[in-house]
Amino acid sequence: MKRNILIIGGGGVARVVAHKCAQNNAVLGDIHIASRTLAKCQAIIESVHEKGSLQRAGTLQAHALDAMDIEATKFLIRATRSQIVINVGSPFLNMSVLAACIETGAAYLDTAIHEDPDKVCEAPPWYGNYEWKRRQACKDARVTAVLGVGFDPGVVNAYARYAMDTHFDSVESIDIIDINAGSHGRYFATNFDPEINFREFVSTAWSWEDNAWKANAMFEHRKDWDMPVTGLSTTYLTGHDELHSMSKNLGVPNIRFWMGFSDHYINVFTVLKNLGLLSEQPVRTARGQEIVPLEVIKAVLPDPASLAPDYTGKTCIGDLIKGHKNGQPQEVLIYNVCDHKTCFEEVGSQAISYTAGVPVVAAAMLIADGTWDIGEMANVEELDPVPFIALMNRMGLVTRIRDAQGDRVVEPEQEEVDTLASSQLLQYG
Amino acid sequence: MKRNILIIGGGGVARVVAHKCAQNNAVLGDIHIASRTLAKCQAIIESVHEKGSLQRAGTLQAHALDAMDIEATKFLIRATRSQIVINVGSPFLNMSVLAACIETGAAYLDTAIHEDPDKVCEAPPWYGNYEWKRRQACKDARVTAVLGVGFDPGVVNAYARYAMDTHFDSVESIDIIDINAGSHGRYFATNFDPEINFREFVSTAWSWEDNAWKANAMFEHRKDWDMPVTGLSTTYLTGHDELHSMSKNLGVPNIRFWMGFSDHYINVFTVLKNLGLLSEQPVRTARGQEIVPLEVIKAVLPDPASLAPDYTGKTCIGDLIKGHKNGQPQEVLIYNVCDHKTCFEEVGSQAISYTAGVPVVAAAMLIADGTWDIGEMANVEELDPVPFIALMNRMGLVTRIRDAQGDRVVEPEQEEVDTLASSQLLQYG
Incomplete structure (x- = not known):
């Protein structure tokens, strides 16, 4: 059983993720939102309060974070006692955030593949260029990492x-x-x-x-x-x-x-x-x-x-x-x-953000209750789809x-x- | 009678102007070409030599000049003893180059209206916003300034x-x-x-x-x-x-x-x-x-x-x-x-540059021989078109x-x- 969510990102998908985590905070615990621009996180928190999305009273907090800085990210994971990190920031951040998770033991989730700002459309399979190189490290650290769990991929x-x-x-x-x-x-x-x-x-x-x-x-x-x-x-x-x-x-x-x-x-x-x-x-x-x-x-x-x-x-x-x-x-x-x-x-948020944000929160809930907390790295098709689809049906997708x-x-x-x-x-x- | 040409600019039109001045240097005298990038002027000079455009042996020289700098432009006009300035640089330069001409007594020619980098499509008539404000100054200094003497305008x-x-x-x-x-x-x-x-x-x-x-x-x-x-x-x-x-x-x-x-x-x-x-x-x-x-x-x-x-x-x-x-x-x-x-x-150069560059050289020749050397500012339709059209017929337009x-x-x-x-x-x- 894992609790307390750190959301990384401040865009449209992060907004959906924050709302959906709030709607399920009895299971998920504290919710922290971090991005380079604090004001974006604060605006998301305001929106969660406005819509009354919190399932019950609980922590909902904004942080300024440059998630390329692995040490700063590790510090924030530990300071917030977050056991699940939902990375919906820029795809340039994936490998840094994943490193912070491996080193702190937090579960890792994202919705898009890692990208290097200087390269486009690298040799297939793309996951082999970055994420899968950390598969053994995840296994060794018993860290659950579910890659690409938005709508597509996910x-x-x-x-x-x-x-x-x-x-x-x-x-x-x-x-x-x-x-x-x-x-x-x-x-x-x-x-x-x-x-x-x-x-x-x-x-x-x-x-x-x-x-x-x-x-x-x-x-x-x-x-x-x-x-x-x-x-x-x-x-x-x-x-x-x-x-x-x-x-x-x-x-x-x-x-x-x-x-x-x-x-x-x-x-x-x-x-x-x-x-x-x-x-x-x-x-x-x-x-x-x-x-x-x-x-x-x-x-x-x-x-x-x-x-x-x-x-x-x-x-x-x-x-x-x-x-x-x-x-x-x-x-x-x-x-x-x-x-x-x-x-x-x-x-x-509109439907493009919604369809990307709901699945990653569903995945977080399946990690929180142990169903998907496999202690290693996986792509979504490697995991049991039944509880995932059933849960999303109840969450609006x-x-x-x-x-x-x-x-x-x-x-x-x-x-x-x-x-x-x-x-x-x-x-x- | 006026002699010695200072061409300001290093683009396609400046290239045409340099060639056409060279083809007529028995009338026009020394030819100087100045732009911010010396190498562009040097390339033009090389091209003039390659094509054998010089009518007779004579001065053909490149200079680095920021023509926004009125003092530097005045200095170059005087140093080269240029009596006619052909401004085919950026239209942002017009008022600076015109000022340098008024202060040195050199005749001024351009092929496009002055523009302010921060403004677009100002109130008509556009000449009233900049050039015509210097009309009296030209008259007082007995400076010939023919505005917009490319193909269109011109x-x-x-x-x-x-x-x-x-x-x-x-x-x-x-x-x-x-x-x-x-x-x-x-x-x-x-x-x-x-x-x-x-x-x-x-x-x-x-x-x-x-x-x-x-x-x-x-x-x-x-x-x-x-x-x-x-x-x-x-x-x-x-x-x-x-x-x-x-x-x-x-x-x-x-x-x-x-x-x-x-x-x-x-x-x-x-x-x-x-x-x-x-x-x-x-x-x-x-x-x-x-x-x-x-x-x-x-x-x-x-x-x-x-x-x-x-x-x-x-x-x-x-x-x-x-x-x-x-x-x-x-x-x-x-x-x-x-x-x-x-x-x-x-x-x-291609025809767009050619049709802009030939007329301004024809105008320079009409100033050199006195026909258009009116000692004041004019737009082309105010000048006798007969010698202008006749001269261009012989120059390739x-x-x-x-x-x-x-x-x-x-x-x-x-x-x-x-x-x-x-x-x-x-x-x-």
Whole structure:
């Protein structure tokens, strides 16, 4: 049993995490929020109080922290007696925060893969470049570290695992489909940190095909999907975190990630990219200033958190899985639909932040009660999806399945699970 | 009679000016080139020697100069015994260089209106904000200053004046049409300093209609013209320097400027503008750097001078003038066609630079021989256009007219001129 949460980050996802931790503080204990900018943490705490999100009276405190500073992070973990750290800050911080957890024994959770500010789209599998190098260190220290437990990566990994356990004997392909049919009403904006957002699309789009990595150009492959609620939705094959662990852990020959883009998004992106404005390499102005174009783009675009109040429409994210069951072809879409306005009313963030923040708090609760407290490092598809999906259903992220039998809510504790017992880690390979 | 030229600037236009001065150094005397970056001036001198442009052996020398520094500029004018200064540097320099000329007695020429780095699209007439405030000072010092004597502004002003003198009793409208049907083969580039280029289009597009200023939005008015050589050409109503003097000096009720834009140019421009990337107001990055977005755009775009070697196609710039002659409606297009590749072969610059650089050297020659050495400040339409057009015909910029009588080269010294004698300044108003 673990208690007391340290949230690292001050953006839209951190806001959702704070609200959801507050709604469950009887289980989770004290809640601390730390980011470089204290005011952002204080604003989040104010919002938690305003919405009356605290389940019961308890500690809810803001801290200024540069989480690149491992010693400062260790000090804060110890000072706050935090046993679970939820890292929803910049992906540049992951390895520093993980180090602080390994050295203090706190459990570690994040929602996006580690990135090096100077590199983009490194060689696959991405987890092998950073996180997995600390797997033995986690095991030695008996530290639970669950990587990438937002929606995608995170829930979509659990969806794949759950569907494989319950609906398939063998799986041929998993297509992860991420549609945001919402509208923020601005000329152009990214839904999370533009710097991180664009880094996903500026280089090779890796896909897992016939049990091997395939390098694709961004916007090379387009596919329209008939999705629940959002309807016919245009997507493009995109590189994404979850492929880099699922390809290793699930034994599925084809895993692809498809992200929805409007023509307008692609046009703006194409202009910026072709002009060199998405580069993380500095250029020199006529006045001799050294500047990183991508940082300038980030500075002129709307702060993603500022979009939430006016956001309308829905997201639909899920896995389309094809394979066989009892010798018959089988196709299952397992997905969630989330409404921007409803999210904003509950926690003051839009659905993109909401779908990333709720799962990591669910994971924290499963670590707090021991279910997922495995004392080593894991990606989400290695963990039992049943309690995770069941818990999220109760926390506001409802899972649905669409297959030959129709479209229905998944109640995972009532379905038959074929394979392994819960809380047991899948073997790699 | 005036001799010895100081060229200020080191870009594509300065290169043309240096070549054309060299080709006429028997008249013009010593040639000095000064810019902040000495190496740019040296490269231009090398190019003049390579092409063998010097008419006869003579001084051709590079200098490092910050032309914002009036004392340094005065010193250089005196040290080089320059009696004519050709300012083809940044338009931010105009008032400083003009001050240095007034204080040293040197004649002053430029090709674009003065701009303040912190302001865009100020109240019309633009010349009233800066240049015309020094008119009395020029007169008192008996300093000849010819403003805006590139192609547009410059030649198009002379075209209007010439056509009015020779082909019309009254003029209803002048539409200046600027088409670049060339191709540089890059994704996107501006043909001169991007900072100055974009500043033309980011705010109000002023036009002169019914003897009054009219504020239009950029890209609000589109018009397709059937142009010689370039064919059907799409343009948009654009604010431009020459309207701000011609409206005052010619007594014509309607004067408009139309610039050709491709859909691709407009798309890139629109994206950059809507994102705030064309702003001259600084923004602050997440890392706390203060940067001016427009300076970053300039830094990532190709150096306009680098486009010249691959530039193909032609420009077509001229005035479509409508009015009456002998009680009959009359319509005249007076124009020039220029070929990018031919220009590059002659002087190492493309046609946009060539059409701006040749006229200012022609003007210098008319000052050198006394024809235009009026000892006061003037815009081009106030000066006798006949020797100017005749000289440019011999220097590589041939003027043509298309009217009811057909399409032909203008030989202005052979046409009847109705109105005022040469070297007499038109009265304002």
